Amino acid sequence: MLPNNLVWVFDLDDTLFSELEYQTSGYQAICKVIKSLYDKDIYSVIDDAVKGNKDVLSEICYFLGLPLALKDSFIWIYRLHAPDITLREGVVDFLLKVEPFSKAIAIITDGRSVSQRLKISSLGLDHYEILVSEEWQETKPQLGRFEYLQKKYLDASGFVYVGDNLTKDFVGPNKLGWITIGIKDSGQNIHPQIINSVDSDHLPKFWVNNFYELQDFIC
Numbered sequence: 001m002l003p004n005n006l007v008w009v010f011d012l013d014d015t016l017f018s019e020l021e022y023q024t025s026g027y028q029a030i031c032k033v034i035k036s037l038y039d040k041d042i043y044s045v046i047d048d049a050v051k052g053n054k055d056v057l058s059e060i061c062y063f064l065g066l067p068l069a070l071k072d073s074f075i076w077i078y079r080l081h082a083p084d085i086t087l088r089e090g091v092v093d094f095l096l097k098v099e100p101f102s103k104a105i106a107i108i109t110d111g112r113s114v115s116q117r118l119k120i121s122s123l124g125l126d127h128y129e130i131l132v133s134e135e136w137q138e139t140k141p142q143l144g145r146f147e148y149l150q151k152k153y154l155d156a157s158g159f160v161y162v163g164d165n166l167t168k169d170f171v172g173p174n175k176l177g178w179i180t181i182g183i184k185d186s187g188q189n190i191h192p193q194i195i196n197s198v199d200s201d202h203l204p205k206f207w208v209n210n211f212y213e214l215q216d217f218i219c
Contacts (some may be wrong), residue, residue: 001216001217001218001219002160002179002186002217003157003158004101004102004157005101005102005103005155005156005157006101006102006103006156006157006158006179007102007103007104007149007153007156007158007159008102008104008105008106008158008160008162009057009105009106009107009108009146009149009159009160009161009162009173010044010105010106010107010108010115010161010162010163011105011107011108011109011161011162011163011164011165012109012111012119012120012209013109013111013190014164014165014189014190014191015088015090015162015163015164015169015183015187016087016091016107016122016123016125017027017085017088017091017119018085018088018188018189019189019190020189021085021086021190022083022085022119023083023190024081025083025084026077026078026079026175027046027050027056027078027083028084029045029077029078029081030042030046030060030074030077030078030195031043031046031155032127034060034064034075035109038064038117040063040064042060042063042064045060045162046059046060046146049166052195055057056216057071057075057214058071060074061176065179066114066161073130075190075212079112079114079115080114080115080118081118082118082121082122083118083122084122084131085119085120085122085123086123087125087172088126088210088211089210089211089212090210090211090214090215091211093211093212093213093215094095094211094214096216097218098120098218100210101218102207103155103156103157104129104148104149104156105128105155106128106129106130106131107120107125107127107129107130107131107132108131108140108145108146108161108167109131109132109133110132110133110139110140110216111132111133111134112132112134113132113134114133115130116130116134117130117132129149131145131148139168140157140169140171140172141168141169141171141172141175142169142172143176145175145176146159146161146172146178147175148177150176152200158177158178158179159176159178160178160180160181160217161173161174161178161179161180161181162180162181162182162183162214163180163181163183163204164182164183164185164189164191164193164196165184165191165205166191166193166195166198166202167191167198169182169204170182170201170203171201174202174204174205175201179187179205179206180205180206181204181205181206181207181208181214181217182204182206182207182208183209183210184202184208184209184210185215186209186210189192199202
């Protein structure tokens, strides 16, 4: 069990919610716009492209008989839509239990500012401290955002980072001596967790299967 007065920091994509769910929401947003503008139903085109591991936006252009230059417009529909996404099971319960005993709660996420903040707003998490890579001009595993939180909360009893991506999530906080906890991939993550393909500094100190198990660290 971990002490009180910790700063709990979370990754966003595929940690607090499913990135596949966001992808589906983005494609549905494109479908709606194309239906409105071109009176074409492209859901099956997208579905076939995803299953065939093809470039989805190129396949849409081919189907509509439009130049590939329109891909840029479709990309921005995807990036700027208000996503229909939900928090993973157990996240709400965990946050409600840990917050009264924490020094602070924050989210460190990589991505474009508007897209990431639209996700966070849809999930109802925008009352927490949000540190987005585009706003900081750095991406994980760079240390700027982690060090910023350390300096801001000098009287915290420690720092915890919860993430999923073995390529970049845990390298920085491990280097700074944080407690790192990995949420295991249930088989739906965008980035699979191949543990034997990374060095030990890329691995979390602890693994849990879900946010219900994460409660064991505070109970």
